[in-house]
Amino acid sequence: MISGSAPGKVILFGEHAVVYGRPAIALPLPQIRASAEIAELDHAAGDGILLSAPQIGLHQWLHEMAPDAALGCAVRLTLDKLGVRPRRPLRLDLHSGVPIAAGLGSGAAVSVAIIRALSAYWQMPLSPADQSALAYEVEKIHHGNPSGIDNTVVAFEEPVFFVRGKPAQLFAIRAPFRLLIADSGDRVSTAQPVGELRRRWQADPAAHEAVFDEIQDLALAGRQRIEAGQVDDLGSLMNHNHQLLQLLGVSSPKLDQLVQAAQTGGALGAKLTGGGLGGMLIALVKDAEEAAVTAALIKAGAVQVLQVEVGK
Numbered sequence: 001m002i003s004g005s006a007p008g009k010v011i012l013f014g015e016h017a018v019v020y021g022r023p024a025i026a027l028p029l030p031q032i033r034a035s036a037e038i039a040e041l042d043h044a045a046g047d048g049i050l051l052s053a054p055q056i057g058l059h060q061w062l063h064e065m066a067p068d069a070a071l072g073c074a075v076r077l078t079l080d081k082l083g084v085r086p087r088r089p090l091r092l093d094l095h096s097g098v099p100i101a102a103g104l105g106s107g108a109a110v111s112v113a114i115i116r117a118l119s120a121y122w123q124m125p126l127s128p129a130d131q132s133a134l135a136y137e138v139e140k141i142h143h144g145n146p147s148g149i150d151n152t153v154v155a156f157e158e159p160v161f162f163v164r165g166k167p168a169q170l171f172a173i174r175a176p177f178r179l180l181i182a183d184s185g186d187r188v189s190t191a192q193p194v195g196e197l198r199r200r201w202q203a204d205p206a207a208h209e210a211v212f213d214e215i216q217d218l219a220l221a222g223r224q225r226i227e228a229g230q231v232d233d234l235g236s237l238m239n240h241n242h243q244l245l246q247l248l249g250v251s252s253p254k255l256d257q258l259v260q261a262a263q264t265g266g267a268l269g270a271k272l273t274g275g276g277l278g279g280m281l282i283a284l285v286k287d288a289e290e291a292a293v294t295a296a297l298i299k300a301g302a303v304q305v306l307q308v309e310v311g312k
């Protein structure tokens, strides 16, 4: 059995502003992964590649899939890039340990897992930059006008300071820190907040650009603190970033309630992460406060809380 896997991600600073050219910081979540496994089938089984993803009820041959189906595109683009075609029928089993449509990069993680499995099967390694470029083509199907941050952090599996259209700047985390990732339970496609914000920006570009500039300052300060090992300072920067995301209209009453619960429960800071309107929030915690903040989040309605160590 040949397989490939790829991590989920969180955006620590700068979501949405990154679509408008400002920098953002994203971190891979190596503990939370999507996987793709390839098995060879008998010739009698059918023709081409059978994609199976029980979590989304998919069990379909590639040639039967719509041309714009994201998973099928990930396969087709990779085969074209490698310049190969299967000589015998293959089965591609997909599984996402990354919650779907929750702002943790599930789409990019599954795409990169597919790309890695296929390149391993054909024994033709692809660089992280190539993996990222392929996954970006698929991301365009997921959300129309993606900045490219998700495919970049997922393919490189390193903390990334990302500016749209520029090569990824990978950077080191000087001192590890702990994040809680809390699920609001609401599922919203990234295209929705991105599209709604675009319309508000068109109506009043100056006001929105000013907010994006403030978010840029937070991303710059965040990188500086991470590289200096001053991770406690990230908390107030995260709180401020959440306020600016509220101002942009991409938070939700539930996310606000959870962010507040984390803050009053003892977190150093908290903010929504990803597209917003639903999905996930992140809270920065000290070891000693982790259990109390987790309990506060569950009490305030989080449906799940993941505990991750970043930079270890």
Ligand code: PMV
Binding pocket: 011, 014, 015, 016, 017, 018, 019, 102, 103, 104, 105, 145, 146, 147, 148, 149, 150, 190, 194, 273, 274, 275, 276
């Ligand atoms: O895919 P998500 O929900 O993590 O959101 C990506 C971040 C956005 O800035 C909202 C969109 C983008 O393309 O960068």
